Amino acid sequence: MGLDPDLQRFPAEFAAARDPLATRAERAQDVERFLVGVLDAVHDLVPAVKPQSAYFEALGSDGVRCWERVIRAAHERNLLVIGDVKRGDIGSTAAAYAQAYLTGMEGCDPATLCDAITINPYLGTDSIEPFLAACRQADAGLYVLVRTSNLGSAEFQAQGDPTLSDRVAEAVVRWGSELVGECGYSSVGAVVGATHPRELAHLRERMPKVPFLIPGYGAQGGQAGDLAPAFGEHFAGGIVNSSRGILYPQNPNNLPWKDACRAAAKAMVAEFQALQPGRVG
Amino acid sequence: MGLDPDLQRFPAEFAAARDPLATRAERAQDVERFLVGVLDAVHDLVPAVKPQSAYFEALGSDGVRCWERVIRAAHERNLLVIGDVKRGDIGSTAAAYAQAYLTGMEGCDPATLCDAITINPYLGTDSIEPFLAACRQADAGLYVLVRTSNLGSAEFQAQGDPTLSDRVAEAVVRWGSELVGECGYSSVGAVVGATHPRELAHLRERMPKVPFLIPGYGAQGGQAGDLAPAFGEHFAGGIVNSSRGILYPQNPNNLPWKDACRAAAKAMVAEFQALQPGRVG
Numbered sequence: 001m002g003l004d005p006d007l008q009r010f011p012a013e014f015a016a017a018r019d020p021l022a023t024r025a026e027r028a029q030d031v032e033r034f035l036v037g038v039l040d041a042v043h044d045l046v047p048a049v050k051p052q053s054a055y056f057e058a059l060g061s062d063g064v065r066c067w068e069r070v071i072r073a074a075h076e077r078n079l080l081v082i083g084d085v086k087r088g089d090i091g092s093t094a095a096a097y098a099q100a101y102l103t104g105m106e107g108c109d110p111a112t113l114c115d116a117i118t119i120n121p122y123l124g125t126d127s128i129e130p131f132l133a134a135c136r137q138a139d140a141g142l143y144v145l146v147r148t149s150n151l152g153s154a155e156f157q158a159q160g161d162p163t164l165s166d167r168v169a170e171a172v173v174r175w176g177s178e179l180v181g182e183c184g185y186s187s188v189g190a191v192v193g194a195t196h197p198r199e200l201a202h203l204r205e206r207m208p209k210v211p212f213l214i215p216g217y218g219a220q221g222g223q224a225g226d227l228a229p230a231f232g233e234h235f236a237g238g239i240v241n242s243s244r245g246i247l248y249p250q251n252p253n254n255l256p257w258k259d260a261c262r263a264a265a266k267a268m269v270a271e272f273q274a275l276q277p278g279r280v281g
Numbered sequence: 282m283g284l285d286p287d288l289q290r291f292p293a294e295f296a297a298a299r300d301p302l303a304t305r306a307e308r309a310q311d312v313e314r315f316l317v318g319v320l321d322a323v324h325d326l327v328p329a330v331k332p333q334s335a336y337f338e339a340l341g342s343d344g345v346r347c348w349e350r351v352i353r354a355a356h357e358r359n360l361l362v363i364g365d366v367k368r369g370d371i372g373s374t375a376a377a378y379a380q381a382y383l384t385g386m387e388g389c390d391p392a393t394l395c396d397a398i399t400i401n402p403y404l405g406t407d408s409i410e411p412f413l414a415a416c417r418q419a420d421a422g423l424y425v426l427v428r429t430s431n432l433g434s435a436e437f438q439a440q441g442d443p444t445l446s447d448r449v450a451e452a453v454v455r456w457g458s459e460l461v462g463e464c465g466y467s468s469v470g471a472v473v474g475a476t477h478p479r480e481l482a483h484l485r486e487r488m489p490k491v492p493f494l495i496p497g498y499g500a501q502g503g504q505a506g507d508l509a510p511a512f513g514e515h516f517a518g519g520i521v522n523s524s525r526g527i528l529y530p531q532n533p534n535n536l537p538w539k540d541a542c543r544a545a546a547k548a549m550v551a552e553f554q555a556l557q558p559g560r561v562g
Binding site: 004006020021022023024026052054055057058059060061062063064068087088089090091092093094096097099100101107108112120121124125126127129135145148149150151152153154156157159160161163167168174208247256268275 | 285287301304305308313318326329331335336338339340342343344345346348349350364367368369371372373375377378380381382386388389393401402403404405407408426429430431432434435436437438440441445452505525538559
């Protein structure tokens with residue numbers, strides 16, 4: 001489940017978050033209260049949450065304090081945390097990002113760190129190495145942007161021969177080759193959008209043992225049935241994200257908002273279980 | 282001048298920042314004290330500062346509060362602020378990043394926002410549009426990663442025909458075409474590393490009216506003499522960044538640290554003035 005705290009879409013009881021006179025700290029408090037409520041509603045239905053850093057950063061340092069608290073709350077509920085930060089920079093700077101999200105500075109609360117983060121490959125292998133070192137040090141994971149879910153992702157990613165996406169996919173396999181776990185999957189994953197079904201099959205073929213993070217399901221238009229080719233054997237190797245579909249669900253029967261979130265999460269799980277009964281969950 | 286607060290390199294009097302028993306808040310206080318000291322030492326010598334977000338993020342919410350305070354201090358000293366955040370995400374998320382750094386949420390202190398930020402083009406035009414909207418709304422600027430300064434930047438950026446860098450350069454010209462100011466330069470700039478002198482000339486030819494942000498001078502190996510082709514007429518259209526060379530200068534005469542920073546900044550300005558006397562500054 002993605003955690004994209006867009007104040008304008010919060011349930012009615014969080015009107016304070018939208019009050020033009022509210023302070024930033026008050027809004028951040030409402031974000032925490034809403035997201036921890038969502039965690040309580042669905043924590044037994046999903047394996048991981050993916051907080052989207054941008055929405056927290058929009059609330060400045062108050063938002064980043066909230067980010068830390070929400071991550072701690074997710075860990076307290078035994079959820080894995082995939083920090084959607086999409087960072088990427090030259091080596092010395094990448095090392096600081098890896099410390100910020102994966103390994104932690106001396107004295108930091110490890111419960112506020114992420115189990116995995118998303119990263120951007122534009123700068124090349126030397127910009128990825130500090131993150132690989134952090135994976136080894138902290139037993140953490142990465143999801144590298146390969147083919148993103150947005151409509152315009154082909155503009156650069158599908159150009160060239162081999163395409164940029166294919167080049168990055170090849171690098172992802174290489175980067176993860178020394179970080180393969182018991183199940184045969186590596187700690188270096190790939191972000192591949194649910195909105196490009198043909199690409200999913202093509203990229204799974206090129207990255208057979210790479211875990212996929214699949215955004216774009218639901219609100220962005222991706223359908224469960226289209227996603228089967230993204231998985232490996234026994235429906236392993238893929239994690240599908242839904243953010244808006246669970247956080248801000250259609251609620252025609254006017255259920256209490258937590259019940260509506262839980263119903264939406266259950267409906268998503270059921271949709272995937274129908275693809276291969278007993279295997280997904 | 283880049284603001285890359287690497288605690289391990291701070292002057293001796295900031296030993297507390299490196300104390301393993303110091304809290305994160307204490308370290309962040311030292312970062313603020315050091316960087317505001319540097320601003321005091323060089324503010325009349327440089328036009329802009331480029332805080333590197335990663336080093337602040339490594340200190341969590343305390344670091345982000347420090348980021349806001351240092352940006353406010355830079356604005357109080359009439360410096361432009363280029364936030365080196367290298368963000369890039371799908372449209373709805375990019376809008377949240379643009380709000381975080383350029384336009385600001387309702388009630389936020391505008392002095393803590395950036396005048397421009399760096400962004401990553403991997404996701405394509407639809408991921409850039411929210412930042413272009415922010416430029417129009419807030420009279421802000423962007424520097425898009427085109428050819429980065431790291432040694433491995435060719436791995437993806439120099440592949441394809443046209444190369445990825447050339448495709449992005451063409452897009453940068455297009456993205457900025459409606460945002461051209463009085464001097465003929467657009468608000469959409471390009472990051473082009475000082476470490477690739479031939480690329481600088483080639484990319485200047487392809488982006489004649491695009492402002493260049495040129496990292497990699499000094500500590501990363503770029504030389505002033507190699508950078509002349511990066512500029513437009515009258516040595517306009519380019520801003521060269523030095524971070525470690527000014528913040529953590531060689532100090533053989535054991536000057537007080539602020540004097541050493543000032544001397545390093547003066548030496549950099551002199552090196553560029555020597556290229557075309559009277560034009561650079």
